[in-house]
Amino acid sequence: xxxxxxxxxxxxxxxxxxxxxxxxxxxxxxxxxxxxxxxxxxxxxxxxxxxxxxxxxxxxxxxxxxxxxxxxxxxxxxxxxxxxxxxxxxxxxxxxxxxxxxxxxxxxxxxxxxx
Amino acid sequence: xxxxxxxxxxxxxxxxxxxxxxxxxxxxxxxxxxxxxxxxxxxxxxxxxxxxxxxxxxxxxxxxxxxxxxxxxxxxxxxxxxxxxxxxxxxxxxxxxxxxxxxxxxxxxxxxxxxxx
Numbered sequence: 001x002x003x004x005x006x007x008x009x010x011x012x013x014x015x016x017x018x019x020x021x022x023x024x025x026x027x028x029x030x031x032x033x034x035x036x037x038x039x040x041x042x043x044x045x046x047x048x049x050x051x052x053x054x055x056x057x058x059x060x061x062x063x064x065x066x067x068x069x070x071x072x073x074x075x076x077x078x079x080x081x082x083x084x085x086x087x088x089x090x091x092x093x094x095x096x097x098x099x100x101x102x103x104x105x106x107x108x109x110x111x112x113x114x115x
Numbered sequence: 116x117x118x119x120x121x122x123x124x125x126x127x128x129x130x131x132x133x134x135x136x137x138x139x140x141x142x143x144x145x146x147x148x149x150x151x152x153x154x155x156x157x158x159x160x161x162x163x164x165x166x167x168x169x170x171x172x173x174x175x176x177x178x179x180x181x182x183x184x185x186x187x188x189x190x191x192x193x194x195x196x197x198x199x200x201x202x203x204x205x206x207x208x209x210x211x212x213x214x215x216x217x218x219x220x221x222x223x224x225x226x227x228x229x230x231x232x
Contacts, residue, residue, distance in 0.1 A: 032218050041225070042225050042226075043223030043224050044158065044208075046222070051215070051218050090158060094217070096171065096217060098163070098170045098171050099165065100148070101210050101217055102148075102160055102163055103160065103221065105157055105158040107156070107157050108156070
């Protein structure tokens with residue numbers, strides 16, 4: 001079965017420092033991977049996706065993610081964290097058998113960026 | 116920017132009662148979804164809907180659940196007889212194949228918090 005794992009419940013970073021939020025995947029066939037962010041009392045917002053092509057994917061708000069096939073990872077990164085990046089981050093994999101985009105989400109990682 | 120809107124933002128109901136959660140997807144989107152999140156935990160897929168029928172559904176989506184698109188704009192989730200364990204945040208989402216085919220990003224609403232007492 002297709003799944004993703006987020007090994008860290010929480011990541012703490014100082015503002016201005018680089019951040020990494022980890023995600024590993026387990027899929028049969030080609031992986032279609034996504035990152036979403038959730039701010040308090042809001043729905044999830046799409047950040048970026050990997051479908052094919054370049055292993056480094058750039059997304060919204062200065063975030064990027066690196067697809068690594070040999071390590072089955074898709075870690076989310078940002079060169080310089082902002083306090084406003086503090087939120088809950090979800091990695092997801094597409095598991096649809098139909099035409100829609102049914103996603104299985106990871107358990108989420110709470111990112112806290114402090115001054 | 117167009118948004119997915121959900122009403123109500125918070126619904127309290129008694130166990131055994133029926134509830135209907137309402138969503139207005141983005142107008143040119145063709146795929147619609149319901150997900151739920153229990154107490155800030157993992158986000159779980161419930162059902163996807165396309166061309167006026169269910170496209171996929173999860174094991175959670177049993178006979179107590181149903182979805183409907185009663186007109187050209189609304190998309191509803193009905194829980195026939197609520198249980199305590201149905202308490203969760205329910206998110207509606209929609210997607211537009213023009214944004215990437217089957218891998219189009221999901222656009223989520225802000226959710227309805229359902230509390231079953």
